[in-house]
């Protein structure tokens with residue numbers, strides 16, 4: 215049997231006296247969209263940062279298609295095939311949309327023509343072709359968010375880690391972003407997505423993980439997970455009574 219695309223094996227991270235992530239294990243199969251939920255401070259971003267190489271796990275392994283990438287630098291993890299978006303999109307303001315989309319291409323190639331062709335294709339994919347030559351600082355907040363996604367795609371990842379892609383978006387923008395993430399998967403890129411907006415997670419995810427206080431408390435189909443008593447307790451506290459169906 216093939217190794218899963220991503221296998222996270224018992225990773226932990228401590229900041230001083232605080233155990234931010236404890237013994238976290240899960241798998242993500244090729245082609246999957248996996249949602250990661252959890253209340254504030256649950257350890258989601260820390261887990262992301264360990265997978266993407268921004269933090270070295272204190273313990274555990276992160277296997278990408280069977281290869282341990284834990285502890286590699288972010289640049290090398292990107293080259294291995296894991297891309298990420300950030301909550302705050304920070305494009306190069308003075309560069310055009312296409313130029314921003316070219317930057318990541320140099321992770322894979324030094325062929326400027328090839329990189330430009332890919333950047334132009336991604337601009338079309340994002341629906342930003344009419345703004346291809348617009349400087350990024352002149353984009354709307356939502357277009358900047360799409361550009362952030364495109365910049366991650368320009369590194370040609372096998373797996374994309376996405377952090378709160380609809381934060382600050384209007385309802386119609388959120389619908390557009392959900393459609394865009396589905397099309398990311400159609401490009402052959404698997405997705406791990408942290409998102410607070412439940413509707414987005416429910417619409418997108420094949421499977422949902424829930425973290426609370428650094429640990430995984432649920433892993434299953436979206437509908438099962440959001441009605442699980444452990445998950446409801448983590449979000450609403452001990453006194454929450456699960457409503458009858």
Ligand SMILES: Nc1ncnc2c1ncn2[C@@H]1O[C@H](COP(=O)(O)OP(=O)(O)OP(=O)(O)O)[C@@H](O)[C@H]1O
Pocket residue numbers: 229232234252253254255256257258259260261
């Ligand atoms: N660099 C750091 N130094 C010290 N403590 C940190 C650091 N990063 C995160 N923490 C702490 O680790 C815990 C987990 O934080 P993390 O940001 O991973 O949670 P989260 O689930 O992403 O939360 P949110 O939904 O609010 O973004 C929190 O208590 C946080 O204060």
